[in-house]
Amino acid sequence: MKHNLGISLLISSICLVQIGCSSEPVVNNNNIVIKDETTTNNEKIRNDNTVQNNQVIKENSENNAPNNYYIISYSSSQYLTYDDIRYLSKEELALARNEIFARHGYTFDKAKYKNYFSSQQWYTPIGKVDMNTFSDIEKYNINFIKSYE
Incomplete structure (x- = not known):
């Protein structure tokens, strides 16, 4: 459990540093689920990621996307990389x-x-x-x- 908490804190720190999001890591069946919500131009973007065996598994799909969701909210205003x-x-x-x-x-x-x-x-x-x-x-x-x- 102590190891999982360390991973959770590390991932939370990376998330906050890289994209400035607020995240709430949750340990669930030896997996860490990170729920991110980032607000850009009044658009709420939700990202659920699961860390399993030290790999991040993205869980954004068209089936669980909220109905005010953009895959890339800034694709009309910034050149993508x-x-x-x-x-x-x-x-x-x-x-x-x-x-x-x-x-x-x-x-x-x-x-x-x-x-x-x-x-x-x-x-x-x-x-x-x-x-x-x-x-x-x-x-x-x-x-x-x-x-x-």
Whole structure:
């Protein structure tokens, strides 16, 4: 138990130093679950991670995402780097890329994207979108994410 507490404190410290989040580690069946909530531009972003056998297992998925959630909340305002996407699965990368389109009101044909984005409070489908309305940052990020999918 003392070893688990040490790991918990270490992970909490790393979380606070790296991203300035508030986290609450919980030891559960010899796993440490860290619940992070970061607020950016009035958007609450939830991240649940489990540390198991010294590996962080991300638990963000479209099934447990709250309905006011962004995969990458700043993908329309900042150029992305590898560090921004390196822990995302292929599914999460596809959602992150399509979230840029969704912010412009793109109406999705594929059921998985239509269902996911329709469940987000911030999403308002308006139809097809003109890529000329996208910023240079958004165009760059779409291509950047696509290159890692």
